[in-house]
Amino acid sequence: MIVSITNKQRRQAIISCIIAIVLAILIKFNVILPAMLDNSIHNWFTNIQTGYGDVVMAIATFLGNPVVDIVYILILAGVLIIAKLHIPAIWTIATIISGDAFIAIVKAIVGRSRPVGHLLADSSSSFPSTHVFGLFIVIFIIAILVTPNINSTYTQVLINWISITIGLMTMLSRIYFNAHFFSDTIAAVLFAYSWVILSASLYPKLAIFLQTHIALFKHDEI
Numbered sequence: 001m002i003v004s005i006t007n008k009q010r011r012q013a014i015i016s017c018i019i020a021i022v023l024a025i026l027i028k029f030n031v032i033l034p035a036m037l038d039n040s041i042h043n044w045f046t047n048i049q050t051g052y053g054d055v056v057m058a059i060a061t062f063l064g065n066p067v068v069d070i071v072y073i074l075i076l077a078g079v080l081i082i083a084k085l086h087i088p089a090i091w092t093i094a095t096i097i098s099g100d101a102f103i104a105i106v107k108a109i110v111g112r113s114r115p116v117g118h119l120l121a122d123s124s125s126s127f128p129s130t131h132v133f134g135l136f137i138v139i140f141i142i143a144i145l146v147t148p149n150i151n152s153t154y155t156q157v158l159i160n161w162i163s164i165t166i167g168l169m170t171m172l173s174r175i176y177f178n179a180h181f182f183s184d185t186i187a188a189v190l191f192a193y194s195w196v197i198l199s200a201s202l203y204p205k206l207a208i209f210l211q212t213h214i215a216l217f218k219h220d221e222i
Contacts, residue, residue, distance in 0.1 A: 001222060002088050003145055003203040013197035020128070020190035023183055027127050028110050038181035042115050045175050057173035061131065064170030069096065069134035076141070086220050087207045088145060094206075095199040096137050102195060103133045103188075115178045128188035129180045135170050136192035139163045144200055 026034050062068065073096045080089035112127035124130070142163055147156045171189070174180040207222035 001204055001207065002085065002149075003091060003200050003207075005144060005197055005200045009144075009197050010201065013194045016190040017194035020187045020194065023187045023190075024106065024110050024127065027112055027183060034183045038183050041175065041182040042178070046178070049176065053176065057169075057176045060166070060169035060173035061177065061179075063166050064131040064135040064173070066100070066130050066134045069138055072138045073141070076138075076146070084220070087210050087217055087222050090210070091199070091203055091206060092141055092145070095141060095196060096134065098199070099137050099192070099195045100130070100134065103128060103130060103191060106191070112181075112184070115181055126180055127184045128191055129171075129174050129184045130188075131174055131179075132167070132171050132185045132188035133192050136167055136189050137196060139167050140193055140196040144196065 023034065073092050077089040077092050080086070080092070106128065107125040107130070110127045111125050114126045142159065147159055150156050150159070167189075171185040174185055175182055204222075210217045211220060211222055212218075
């Protein structure tokens with residue numbers, strides 16, 4: 001299978017999901033511990049804002065914009081289609097679309113208010129961060145689908161380094177602009193990892209179904 005994961009990754013995904021769910025429950029019921037940490041970090045970021053920081057963080061926020069995340073996935077899907085890997089291309093698109101739907105439900109259930117001083121454009125619930133979730137969906141898809149198939153170790157390290165750096169910068173930018181609390185971004189990463197691993201676990205069923213039931217994909221590599 002082109003998309004494959006290990007049992008270790010499945011265990012990590014389960015642990016990540018449990019931690020994210022616990023965080024969601026704590027936030028939902030205003031438990032003091034995560035709230036105190038979030039407020040402390042929020043106040044610290046408020047005191048370090050500068051003009052230069054605004055520019056850097058605005059770029060980071062743009063790179064993690066949910067619309068831009070979709071563009072990343074469409075580009076990746078396009079490359080896969082050119083390589084005649086149609087089923088993995090469908091999987092990548094299905095993963096981010098279903099993930100966005102899942103995270104919208106979580107946001108509605110938790111219903112956390114945004115930090116004081118957030119931008120008017122950020123009007124939805126705060127927990128978890130949609131920007132961070134969508135971007136890390138892309139990062140984790142690249143990690144299990146793209147980099148393992150690259151022969152050059154240097155290129156693998158470079159791609160991983162660039163993607164993780166952009167991911168971390170986007171996390172910081174969402175806190176910097178008062179769009180999210182620290183726990184919102186952490187939960188988003190945990191949910192993103194869990195979702196990609198769950199989706200990858202279901203990939204064999206999707207691939208076999210498409211290959212056996214749709215003539216267009218009968219001879220596709222899976």
